[in-house]
Amino acid sequence: MKKIPEIKIKAADIKALYQAGYDALAELREEAAAPVVKASFFNKEIIVVYGQEAAKKFYDSENFKRKGAMPEIVLKTLMGQGGVQTLDGAAHRHRKAVFMDLMTPERMEEYHQILDRKLSEALEKQHGHFELFNLSKNVFFEAICEWSGINLGSYSPQEIDELASCQISMISGAAASPVTHLKSRADRKKSELWAQQLIETARKHPVENKENVALYAFANATDLNGERLPLEIAAVDLLNIIRPTVALTVWAALMGHALFSRSDIYEALKEDFDELQDSFIQEMRRYYPFFPMIPAISLKEVEIDGYRIPKDSWVVLDLYGTDHDPRSVKEPFTFVVDRYKGRTKEISYEEEYEMLAQGGGDFRKMHRCAGEWITLHSLRVFSDQLVNKHHFIIPEQDWSIPMNRFPTYPNSRVLLYRD
Numbered sequence: 001m002k003k004i005p006e007i008k009i010k011a012a013d014i015k016a017l018y019q020a021g022y023d024a025l026a027e028l029r030e031e032a033a034a035p036v037v038k039a040s041f042f043n044k045e046i047i048v049v050y051g052q053e054a055a056k057k058f059y060d061s062e063n064f065k066r067k068g069a070m071p072e073i074v075l076k077t078l079m080g081q082g083g084v085q086t087l088d089g090a091a092h093r094h095r096k097a098v099f100m101d102l103m104t105p106e107r108m109e110e111y112h113q114i115l116d117r118k119l120s121e122a123l124e125k126q127h128g129h130f131e132l133f134n135l136s137k138n139v140f141f142e143a144i145c146e147w148s149g150i151n152l153g154s155y156s157p158q159e160i161d162e163l164a165s166c167q168i169s170m171i172s173g174a175a176a177s178p179v180t181h182l183k184s185r186a187d188r189k190k191s192e193l194w195a196q197q198l199i200e201t202a203r204k205h206p207v208e209n210k211e212n213v214a215l216y217a218f219a220n221a222t223d224l225n226g227e228r229l230p231l232e233i234a235a236v237d238l239l240n241i242i243r244p245t246v247a248l249t250v251w252a253a254l255m256g257h258a259l260f261s262r263s264d265i266y267e268a269l270k271e272d273f274d275e276l277q278d279s280f281i282q283e284m285r286r287y288y289p290f291f292p293m294i295p296a297i298s299l300k301e302v303e304i305d306g307y308r309i310p311k312d313s314w315v316v317l318d319l320y321g322t323d324h325d326p327r328s329v330k331e332p333f334t335f336v337v338d339r340y341k342g343r344t345k346e347i348s349y350e351e352e353y354e355m356l357a358q359g360g361g362d363f364r365k366m367h368r369c370a371g372e373w374i375t376l377h378s379l380r381v382f383s384d385q386l387v388n389k390h391h392f393i394i395p396e397q398d399w400s401i402p403m404n405r406f407p408t409y410p411n412s413r414v415l416l417y418r419d
């Protein structure tokens with residue numbers, strides 16, 4: 001096994017790496033001229049791996065653990081403490097089952113119908129200019145709350161807007177300026193208190209036959225010893241349904257970019273929507289940057305691409321790099337709308353490591369995103385409405401997508417005009 005090449009990052013290099021954003025890990029690989037690279041800065045070392053073969057080893061729980069791998073700044077904003085992402089082994093599988101049991105085909109269809117109705121109502125109300133980003137945020141929030149059994153009937157529009165914005169803020173504060181980061185922490189606190197109140201009320205007023213409704217499922221979820229989850233943890237995991245669904249706002253905006261910043265993709269879909277819709281969605285998930293990387297700690301010596309990773313190393317799997325890996329993806333930086341034609345189901349139901357936009361592996365046994373099917377339904381609803389149900393005029397705007405913003409989306413947040 002080969003020794004991993006090391007790149008020493010000096011304080012002066014950090015700004016440039018931050019500017020490179022999603023491309024930073026690829027730049028390190030390029031500098032080292034190797035598929036596995038160790039970056040050392042101050043007294044820390046991190047080993048970066050990428051590609052389908054690396055992913056298979058990374059997701060094997062004999063090789064890597066998650067506990068202790070996620071930096072504190074991410075736990076205090078994006079993820080929260082004690083949630084499913086931080087668990088390993090039997091405790092992880094037990095908690096993950098609560099999530100996956102919600103994702104039945106019937107409940108997915110219900111989500112589809114709710115989102116379709118909410119988006120349709122919101123778009124019908126638009127006359128003149130509006131931002132797709134802003135509109136989508138509240139639509140997703142209201143839809144996922146309804147699907148999760150959370151009644152927003154008594155909330156004012158301002159309260160809804162504030163809570164929806166908190167969900168986005170928790171995501172954007174994980175890697176941001178100190179001011180944005182502090183706001184993000186405060187917004188996580190506010191959201192957790194809200195979710196705790198919901199869980200407390202659901203515990204006080206149990207309703208029958210709500211096992212696969214998120215609010216009640218987390219209110220009644222137990223740990224491995226059969227004890228009810230502490231209120232704080234049940235709230236963190238309820239937010240693990242709400243927050244990432246609202247994060248789909250970012251993909252709605254990226255879809256706006258794919259459809260409206262150029263005409264060829266839109267025209268192709270208009271021509272053959274039924275054949276191309278799911279391939280378009282899968283290609284969107286692969287092509288655009290979203291979740292950059294995932295950290296873990298090696299439990300033993302592991303070999304990846306011929307390099308020796310010692311036990312107890314801090315390792316990150318480059319998700320964006322894997323989805324653009326020329327070793328397995330033809331023309332990785334070109335958006336090929338029919339790339340997945342005929343294979344769309346495979347990608348999100350059978351394939352484990354081909355597409356890593358939302359993580360990889362087995363949904364129940366590993367840390368792969370619990371919301372991949374909600375994501376597919378969401379993008380189906382949005383593509384159908386944007387392509388087939390409404391006509392928009394596209395004003396001049398800034399379509400650029402900065403690679404150093406997490407998550408990132410077009411600068412003008414997709415400005416549309418509807419009569």
Ligand code: HEM
Nearest residue numbers: 084085240241244245248290291358359367369370371374
């Ligand atoms: C914007 C689209 C989304 C993206 C890009 C995304 C991405 C990811 C990624 C990269 C992971 C980590 C995989 C790993 O640790 O190996 C993850 C985990 C997770 N996602 Fe998503 N996700 C999205 C939407 C959703 C939705 C809609 C939900 C819920 C309805 C959701 C719930 C979760 C949960 C609960 C986990 C933790 C799974 C575990 O640790 O076992 N995500 N997601």
